Amino acid sequence: MEQSIANQIMDRADRLAQFSSMKDGLTRTYLSKEHKQAHQQLAQWMHQAGLSTHQDSVGNQWGRKVSSMPNAPTLILGSHSDTVSNAGKYDGNLGILLAISALEQLKDLDFPFHIDVVAFADEEGTRFSTTLIGSSAVAGIFNPLWLEREDRDGVTMSEAMCYFGLDPELAGKDALQPDQVLGYLEVHIEQGPLLEAKQLPVGVVTGIAGAKRFQLSVKGMAGHAGTVPIDMRADAFCGVAEMTMAIESYAKQNQLVATVGKCDVVSSSVNVIPGQVNFTLDIRSLEQSKLERSCDDLLTELAIIAQNRGLEFKHEQFYQAEAVPCSKKLQQTWGEVVTEVTGKPSEYLPSGAGHDALAMAHLTQVAMLFVRCDKGISHHPAEAVQQGDVAVALECLIKMLIAQGKAHKLSEAANHG
Numbered sequence: 001m002e003q004s005i006a007n008q009i010m011d012r013a014d015r016l017a018q019f020s021s022m023k024d025g026l027t028r029t030y031l032s033k034e035h036k037q038a039h040q041q042l043a044q045w046m047h048q049a050g051l052s053t054h055q056d057s058v059g060n061q062w063g064r065k066v067s068s069m070p071n072a073p074t075l076i077l078g079s080h081s082d083t084v085s086n087a088g089k090y091d092g093n094l095g096i097l098l099a100i101s102a103l104e105q106l107k108d109l110d111f112p113f114h115i116d117v118v119a120f121a122d123e124e125g126t127r128f129s130t131t132l133i134g135s136s137a138v139a140g141i142f143n144p145l146w147l148e149r150e151d152r153d154g155v156t157m158s159e160a161m162c163y164f165g166l167d168p169e170l171a172g173k174d175a176l177q178p179d180q181v182l183g184y185l186e187v188h189i190e191q192g193p194l195l196e197a198k199q200l201p202v203g204v205v206t207g208i209a210g211a212k213r214f215q216l217s218v219k220g221m222a223g224h225a226g227t228v229p230i231d232m233r234a235d236a237f238c239g240v241a242e243m244t245m246a247i248e249s250y251a252k253q254n255q256l257v258a259t260v261g262k263c264d265v266v267s268s269s270v271n272v273i274p275g276q277v278n279f280t281l282d283i284r285s286l287e288q289s290k291l292e293r294s295c296d297d298l299l300t301e302l303a304i305i306a307q308n309r310g311l312e313f314k315h316e317q318f319y320q321a322e323a324v325p326c327s328k329k330l331q332q333t334w335g336e337v338v339t340e341v342t343g344k345p346s347e348y349l350p351s352g353a354g355h356d357a358l359a360m361a362h363l364t365q366v367a368m369l370f371v372r373c374d375k376g377i378s379h380h381p382a383e384a385v386q387q388g389d390v391a392v393a394l395e396c397l398i399k400m401l402i403a404q405g406k407a408h409k410l411s412e413a414a415n416h417g
């Protein structure tokens with residue numbers, strides 16, 4: 001049975017990918033015409049699954065499997081429907097489609113809580129350069145200053161909301177309260193190569209890594225490439241090269257990831273010794289305390305390298321996101337369910353990428369399941385998943401919901417008994 005539904009999910013992913021602003025590829029940004037069309041299509045599939053639907057203040061699309069207990073709390077399933085430019089079909093979208101299909105399969109079962117599916121309208125931040133708009137609004141951390149942000153054509157988010165048919169005055173005012181919500185579950189493609197390397201269809205996410213980003217600058221002395229002797233130079237780029245190697249070996253020794261992703265030699269020329277180099281550092285860890293400590297260690301080490309080479313070193317942090325651990329209890333249940341479905345011990349892995357769960361953790365406990373993707377490729381048209389893996393993920397999600405239903409009934413009985 002799961003195979004034919006998985007087939008339908010693959011088919012729906014193809015159909016959803018047609019709502020794109022790009023001719024031969026997929027780009028779907030927040031508050032665009034394609035956003036509206038994709039959400040109308042999702043709402044139609046939600047109806048078909050027996051869900052009652054609505055759109056919230058920032059344009060997220062909701063579908064609800066209503067419990068016979070009207071005052072019951074809600075378990076939320078979801079992911080995002082927006083994409084990066086020239087994206088793949090499964091990042092975000094797969095999690096929404098799986099949730100709709102899982103609830104369709106559970107149509108005739110009454111749960112002691114409502115179950116919502118939400119398609120978050122913005123996670124990637126492609127249009128307004130600020131991420132997690134949809135889930136932040138739900139979790140009560142929508143920043144009204146975002147309304148003034150402009151897209152590439154100078155349209156503010158506030159104006160875009162009006163064109164879309166939303167009232168910017170109300171944005172984020174319908175945030176949920178923690179006591180209304182039981183938890184947030186998200187299924188998402190892995191976006192990394194670990195599951196494929198271990199030949200596993202799915203894996204349980206332990207948490208979302210925290211990240212810090214720095215703008216770094218090294219100043220030396222520019223000079224003639226032919227006349228200044230090699231041991232009398234203050235070559236900024238040689239300094240940055242040594243720093244980059246130091247960053248890599250620190251990351252290896254301390255089991256974290258650190259990346260120099262941008263590097264510009266200022267006024268570069270083939271015959272000039274680099275006088276100034278600006279570069280970036282992105283560093284991530286699942287443990288917040290380790291992240292803090294590593295940044296301190298590394299910046300100290302880089303400053304020493306600069307000093308030894310007679311260079312001036314400056315650094316400025318311009319971004320940070322705190323590490324979010326997934327609920328231990330929900331991880332355990334995911335693990336049991338995955339073992340039951342696959343017949344193998346379940347794999348536990350961290351997420352190096354950010355997800356809607358990052359914002360939802362401000363509201364409730366979160367847990368995620370990763371689905372293997374081809375060569376770990378994402379944010380690219382070559383992004384791919386296997387139908388068999390989608391079938392496994394669907395079965396895991398259905399069993400997870402049933403397990404939550406049982407656990408909730410038991411805890412209710414214990415409370416009253």
Ligand SMILES: [Zn+2]
Nearest residue numbers: 080091092123
């Ligand atoms: Zn995503």
